[in-house]
Amino acid sequence: LNQENINFMSARDTFVDNLMSKMSIAEKIGQMTQLDITTLTSPNTITINETTLAYYAKTYYIGSYLNSPVSGGLAGDIHHINSSVWLDMINTIQNIVMEGSPNKIPMIYGLDSVHGANYVHKATLFPHNTGLAATFNTEHATTAAQITSKDTVAVGIPWVFAPVLGIGVQPLWARIYETFGEDPYVASMMGAAAVRGFQGGNNSFDTPINAPSAVCTAKHYFGYSDPTSGKDRTAAWIPERMLRRYFLPSFAEAITGAGAGTIMINSGEVNGVPMHTSYKYLTEVLRGELQFEGVAVTDWQDIEKLVYFHHTAGSAEEAIMQALDAGIDMSMVPLDLSFPVILAEMVAAGTVPESRLDLSVRRILNLKYALGLFDNPYPNPNAAIVDTIGQVSDREAAAATAEESITLLQNKNNILPLNSNTVKNILLTGPSADSIRNLNGGWSVHWQGAYEDSEFPFGTSILTGLREITNDTDDFNIQYTIGHEIGVPTNQTSIDEAVELAQSSDVVVVVIGELPEAETPGDIYDLSMDPNEVLLLEQLVATGKPVVLILVEARPRILPPALVYSCAAVLMAYLPGSEGGKPIANILMGNVNPSGRLPLTYPGTTGDIGVPYYHKYSENGVTNPLFQFGDGLSYTVFNYT
Ligand code: GLC
Numbered sequence: 001l002n003q004e005n006i007n008f009m010s011a012r013d014t015f016v017d018n019l020m021s022k023m024s025i026a027e028k029i030g031q032m033t034q035l036d037i038t039t040l041t042s043p044n045t046i047t048i049n050e051t052t053l054a055y056y057a058k059t060y061y062i063g064s065y066l067n068s069p070v071s072g073g074l075a076g077d078i079h080h081i082n083s084s085v086w087l088d089m090i091n092t093i094q095n096i097v098m099e100g101s102p103n104k105i106p107m108i109y110g111l112d113s114v115h116g117a118n119y120v121h122k123a124t125l126f127p128h129n130t131g132l133a134a135t136f137n138t139e140h141a142t143t144a145a146q147i148t149s150k151d152t153v154a155v156g157i158p159w160v161f162a163p164v165l166g167i168g169v170q171p172l173w174a175r176i177y178e179t180f181g182e183d184p185y186v187a188s189m190m191g192a193a194a195v196r197g198f199q200g201g202n203n204s205f206d207t208p209i210n211a212p213s214a215v216c217t218a219k220h221y222f223g224y225s226d227p228t229s230g231k232d233r234t235a236a237w238i239p240e241r242m243l244r245r246y247f248l249p250s251f252a253e254a255i256t257g258a259g260a261g262t263i264m265i266n267s268g269e270v271n272g273v274p275m276h277t278s279y280k281y282l283t284e285v286l287r288g289e290l291q292f293e294g295v296a297v298t299d300w301q302d303i304e305k306l307v308y309f310h311h312t313a314g315s316a317e318e319a320i321m322q323a324l325d326a327g328i329d330m331s332m333v334p335l336d337l338s339f340p341v342i343l344a345e346m347v348a349a350g351t352v353p354e355s356r357l358d359l360s361v362r363r364i365l366n367l368k369y370a371l372g373l374f375d376n377p378y379p380n381p382n383a384a385i386v387d388t389i390g391q392v393s394d395r396e397a398a399a400a401t402a403e404e405s406i407t408l409l410q411n412k413n414n415i416l417p418l419n420s421n422t423v424k425n426i427l428l429t430g431p432s433a434d435s436i437r438n439l440n441g442g443w444s445v446h447w448q449g450a451y452e453d454s455e456f457p458f459g460t461s462i463l464t465g466l467r468e469i470t471n472d473t474d475d476f477n478i479q480y481t482i483g484h485e486i487g488v489p490t491n492q493t494s495i496d497e498a499v500e501l502a503q504s505s506d507v508v509v510v511v512i513g514e515l516p517e518a519e520t521p522g523d524i525y526d527l528s529m530d531p532n533e534v535l536l537l538e539q540l541v542a543t544g545k546p547v548v549l550i551l552v553e554a555r556p557r558i559l560p561p562a563l564v565y566s567c568a569a570v571l572m573a574y575l576p577g578s579e580g581g582k583p584i585a586n587i588l589m590g591n592v593n594p595s596g597r598l599p600l601t602y603p604g605t606t607g608d609i610g611v612p613y614y615h616k617y618s619e620n621g622v623t624n625p626l627f628q629f630g631d632g633l634s635y636t637v638f639n640y641t
Contacts, residue, residue: 005206012205015374016365020358022103025347028357029340030061031105031364034297036334037067040093046085048092057100060340063364064330065093066110066161067119068300068447082121083386086155090379094156098377106377108368110159110217110297114178114443115577116144116398117151122390122457124151124579125440126398128554129164129190131405131574133180133599134632138193140401141180145197147394150212154386156379158209158371161217161264163194164225165250168600172230174522177441177554177575179225181599182629184246188253191218195258204259204293205370212385215371218254219264220299221275221286223247227268232520235269243270248285255290261367262295265328267302274310276302282327295363297330298323303339316342317351324352329360390458395579402576403583407596408633410570415507415546417590417635420475423506426466427545429483429498430511430536432552434463438486441554441575442518449516459578462511462550465585479505484536486515495536502543507568509588510540513553522554527606529557541566550584552576556602561622572598572627590635597632601625 001009020028035056040048056062081089090109097107117123126132126144145163152160167187168179180187196202200213209215223243227234238247254260265282266275275281276298286292306312306319313319316338323331331339346352368374388394408416418426432438436459437450445455453459460468463480470476483498484491502508512533528534537559541547546568551557554575564570571594573584586592604624617624 001206008208009206012366012369015369016362019103019105019365020361023361024102025354025357026344027061027101027103027105028354028361029343029347031063031361032330032343032357033060033062033340034064034066034110034330034332034334035062037065039335046081046089048089050092050096053093053096054100057097060337061101061105062097062107062340063105064108064110066332066334068112068334081119083155083389086120086157087379087386090156094377105365106368106373108159108371108373109157110161111152111157112162112443113148113152113160114162114164116148117155117389118443118445120151120155120389124390124394124398124458125444125577127402127405127577127580128177128441128575129180130168130177130599131576132401133186133190134407134572134574134596135401135404136186136597137404138189140404141190141193142197143397144401145194145216147397149198149214150385151389153212153214154389158211158214158373159217159262160198160214161219162198163191163216163218164220165191165218165254166220166222166225167246167250168225169246170226170230171555171600171603172524172527173225173227174232174517174519174524174554175225176600180250182601183599184249186599187250191250192253192258195254195260199259199261202259203261203370205261205366207370208372209261209370210372211380215261215367217262217264217297218251218260220266221263222251222266222281223270223275224266224268231523233267235272237271252290255292260294261370262297263292264297264299265302267299267305269310274306274312276306276328277312277322277326279326287327293363293366295329295367296327298328298332300332300334303328303331303333317346320346321351324356329363395458398577399579399583402580403586403592405574405576405596406584406587406594407572407598407631408569408587408594409572409598409602409627409631410564410567411633411635412568414635414637415568416548416588418476418507418588419590424475425477425479425505427498427501427505427508428463428466428478428480428511429501429508429540430550431482431484431486431533432462432513433482433509433511434461434480436461436578436581437516438513438552439576439580440578441516442522444516447518448521449518456578460581462581462584465582466588468582469585469589469591483510484532486530486533490532490535495539498536499539499543502540502545505545507546507548508540508543509548509550510537511550511552512537513551514555514557517554527555527558527603529559534559534563538563548588556600558603558606561604561626564626572596572602593635594632595634597630598627599629601629602627
């Protein structure tokens with residue numbers, strides 16, 4: 001700490017001490033309460049019911065709002081929100097909150113900007129975190145976070161619910177693509193780089209966080225990423241030594257190394273204990289060992305879920321007591337007023353001392369102070385920032401990240417890069433060959449991803465990228481057919497069309513993988529690739545033409561190893577974002593030398609999951625895992641233009 005920090009903290013503490021001395025119990029409880037925007041809007045609209053908001057403001061002094069997609073609210077079912085609409089809404093909410101606040105305490109709004117400001121229209125969409133990690137280059141994590149913060153702050157929102165710091169060892173898990181892969185060191189370095197990008201450097205509230213930086217959220221603390229069943233929000237059984245060796249370091253680095261301002265708590269259970277009730281991890285470890293001074297916010301409805309999901313509490317009151325005793329600061333209630341109403345009764349009854357409220361309220365007010373919300377509660381319609389949303393340089397940064405993430409895993413006889421001396425007729429096929437929607441995955445326009453490409457104001461599919469690169473020469477003839485659409489019954493006619501075109505091609509590039517998904521709706525029971533996509537690949541390989549397999553997927557879906565080995569080349573593209581199509585095309589054509597490396601294990605059979613669990617073995621020419629952490633090739637022969 002230097003003198004500047006000490007002066008800042010001294011001024012902050014004086015301000016907060018004074019403010020807290022004037023606050024009522026109800027105001028303090030209001031600061032600990034976060035509601036979803038859909039408590040203020042009618043379904044699928046973004047019109048704020050100002051009467052409801054004023055009631056919440058004057059009666060419960062609600063201190064925070066969010067719009068999580070689960071409630072089918074703004075981000076869930078309504079397309080990208082224009083920056084002007086966001087700004088109007090945030091201004092409206094803040095105006096009424098401040099009017100209702102006896103001590104003029106501004107509200108803080110939080111948003112899931114997880115790979116760019118994915119709910120802000122025109123914002124640049126980066127590769128999801130497994131792709132970021134595949135670059136093994138922390139600069140990309142910092143740049144992506146800086147631009148994500150800028151585009152979120154530009155619409156008046158100073159709190160981003162990112163980065164995910166879970167360790168991606170369970171490939172079945174619907175959210176593995178939100179992690180920086182399976183290695184604690186990689187996740188620690190990439191995560192801390194992201195925290196610095198979001199917050200404009202180290203923080204932990206000892207210096208201001210000035211626009212266009214935002215306060216970030218190290219989530220989901222912790223052990224959430226390894227559900228034994230692979231299903232989201234189900235029990236994780238992780239020995240203490242493993243917890244500390246694999247699952248805690250990325251949070252420790254984000255907090256102690258980069259000063260993450262908030263953490264969001266794991267919705268699940270670890271070793272039979274819901275994290276929201278764990279005094280050991282939420283207080284002894286988080287506050288004691290890691291010296292975290294920021295705000296611990298629950299995840300969605302996680303206090304009431306102690307009653308109806310985890311069954312550790314017999315009533316809402318018991319659940320609130322368990323969570324407060326464990327060490328939560330703010331409840332993401334977020335769909336009703338249960339938390340403030342019941343907590344007020346508990347304080348009145350003397351079961352919760354005011355001093356417990358003060359512990360959390362101080363942290364929350366410190367957060368708002370560090371963000372300058374008391375001086376500037378209203379979004380600064382700083383055109384200079386708003387106008388930069390989606391600027392070319394941001395999109396070029398996203399393309400550069402995608403470029404460095406693409407991982408070449410197999411390249412027989414240097415079939416890649418495609419060379420006009422040996423290849424003229426290229427067939428591009430597969431369900432993600434011409435899909436920007438699939439390149440982006442979940443948390444894109446909508447929680448579960450976009451419904452169609454037209455919802456993206458920007459973006460380049462692999463097909464478009466390939467045509468752009470080759471159209472100025474007649475060296476190559478590009479043909480395209482989808483071959484198979486994911487999620488529909490087998491369509492042999494469509495597959496036959498692809499096989500027919502393959503016969504007259506010199507090389508077949510097939511792009512398969514997954515549809516967009518997020519969280520529990522994305523749960524699967526089997527890691528195997530969609531059998532129809534396997535069928536398409538098998539029938540294309542059977543033509544005898546060289547096949548280049550490109551995987552666009554959230555999870556390393558399993559393919560028959562022998563089939564993969566029979567492909568001429570294999571590229572893992574992860575979820576490269578809207579700007580990912582052209583980088584993939586540039587790598588295919590040799591304009592870029594691939595440099596990505598696998599940040600997670602690519603299993604060869606269901607059941608074999610990431611380090612530290614798998615055991616590499618080979619039998620009958622098949623090795624398991626199919627590809628290992630750190631695998632990745634570069635071209636030794638290339639025709640850079
Ligand atoms: C969701 C997610 C969390 C997100 C929060 C708010 O359920 O678990 O990552 O930040 O709710 O949308």
